[in-house]
Amino acid sequence: MTLRVRILKDKFTQSLGLPFKELLSSSVIEQAMNELKIRYYQRLFDPIVTIWAFLSQVLDSDKSCHNAVSKVITYLAGLEVEIPSLRDAPRTTDTSAYCQARSRLPETLLQKLFHKTGESLSEKVTTEYLWCGRNVKVIDGSTVSMPDTIENQKAYPQPKTSLAWMWIPHCENWCDIQFGNRCCCCFNYRCSEHP
Numbered sequence: 001m002t003l004r005v006r007i008l009k010d011k012f013t014q015s016l017g018l019p020f021k022e023l024l025s026s027s028v029i030e031q032a033m034n035e036l037k038i039r040y041y042q043r044l045f046d047p048i049v050t051i052w053a054f055l056s057q058v059l060d061s062d063k064s065c066h067n068a069v070s071k072v073i074t075y076l077a078g079l080e081v082e083i084p085s086l087r088d089a090p091r092t093t094d095t096s097a098y099c100q101a102r103s104r105l106p107e108t109l110l111q112k113l114f115h116k117t118g119e120s121l122s123e124k125v126t127t128e129y130l131w132c133g134r135n136v137k138v139i140d141g142s143t144v145s146m147p148d149t150i151e152n153q154k155a156y157p158q159p160k161t162s163l164a165w166m167w168i169p170h171c172e173n174w175c176d177i178q179f180g181n182r183c184c185c186c187f188n189y190r191c192s193e194h195p
Contacts, residue, residue: 017075018052024113032112045072045101047109054102065095072098141174 026048033040033047040047049072057068127133146152 017078018049018056018071020052020055021075024051024055024117028116029109029113032109032116036106036108036112038106038109043101044076045098047101047105049075050098050101050105051110051113053098054105065099069095069098139174144173 029048029051038047045053052075053068053072056071057063057065060067122135125135130136
């Protein structure tokens, strides 16, 4: 990890509240939700706050849901939103609402935001970051096997060409990394079965 990346990561993990609100604005998230026709109820853990908390949770060294909820509470305190009193503290720091909200995030929304962020970064690349005037891309990939559950058997049926005992569902994923903006701008996956 380069020094620049480490400094940025440390800045985010040590900040109070939800630091991603500065990088991924609510208007960008709302635009993506409108394009995907995603509707939601106005509640404490709406998709916007949930995405900010989830991104903070992923980068933080303490990846617990409790820590993510604490960051949301800090964020709300900064907005002067009424937070339940200390006698309600066990309910206030309960992580179940956050975990449910996170599980309700549509995968298509996360993909859309990922691509929008990559496009936005690509537009900002200046010629000084290009190699011989060209944008260098590297493509990398891998596979992930999935458990042999009834749900996966229904979603990824066994091909007629494989033997019953050889079927293992798996997911292939690949990433397009652009060196000009130093980020992954395209992430794709395809779930299938392999004999």
